[in-house]
Amino acid sequence: MSLNEKHDKAAKNIRRPGTERADGTLDTKELIRYATLAASSHNTQPWKFRIRQDTISILPDYSRRCPVVDPDDSHLFKSLGCATENLIHAAAAQGFFANAQFDPSEDGVIVTLRSDPSAHASDLYQAITQRQCTKISYDGSLVDEPELKLLQEAGTGEGIRTLLMLSEAQKETLIDYVSKGNTAQLTNKSFRDELVSWIRFNHGEALRTGDGLSGRTSGNPSLPSWLAKLIIGLVLTAKKQVDTDAINIRSSAGIAVFISTRNDKAAWVEAGRAYQRFALQATALNIRTAFINQPIEVLTLRPGFEKWLNLNGEHALLMVRFGHSQLAPFSQRRSIDDVIIKH
């Protein structure tokens, strides 16, 4: 079996069909497997799960934080929100209603589960194993009105609204912001070092760690680590990223910005949940999504960006492009046993 085939087989295995039932019993490990299929910043999977009678806590794993790109851990808590959303849909498929609350005293999300005969597997649940951040160019086709409405509804949450931008003029302004963000980030040594530490240059490394950004998911060749480290300076340049992102944004049907009334841990969790719902709804409609967060991550760009969006005291927390394309290879995940707290 080739390394590409091994990579894709492992990714497929972690995304195997889940448990659906309605007999009042719960397979909590399956819920957690589905939760870990969520998006996370740099694929750090910065979560730990604690199983108790009737509750599952989704807690931050600060050993996986990214202090340069995410100094306030906002992306980390958004990632916990993404996992929370998946877990809720997986619980419904097993006949359970799940209520999720951010609990400041636990510094995490507490999901309370109760048997509910009306709960069932939804389209969003079915989409969990198919969702991915599709980081390639899209085909330029439009998304029609009824689908846009469904996406916008899915991206609405407690204190969260989704702003859709579809015009060419808006895309060009966004390209300008994303380009400035790429230049600021990729000319910053600390940012580059942190990013490189999460890049898995070859499939063997991606399979061994089960995390990080594997070249296979973004169409880059698998390279021996020593060679990759030698040529990374030539490959990972601001100019290349600026050009690639401009092509990718122009190829997309539109851009969605997730906007919040608040900017704290509870709001970051809600924003992650709204993105994950949006992406699951998109997946169910055969629409792809990929993040373009640079104007939000680069703190010197954010105020101007939020002003351009006409935000009045609100906060732009996440941004994705969306459109149509083939699926790309899927990313890896760590073993479920590595993320469950044992005591």
Ligand SMILES: Cc1cc2nc3c(=O)[nH]c(=O)nc-3n(C[C@H](O)[C@H](O)[C@H](O)COP(=O)(O)O)c2cc1C
């Ligand atoms: C809060 C958050 C921020 C992210 N930021 C970016 C980003 O700026 N650029 C990008 O290409 N992907 C970004 N991602 C996507 C991750 O790279 C992706 O979720 C991860 O590699 C796992 O891949 P998957 O979502 O396809 O399963 C982000 C994800 C989350 C949850």
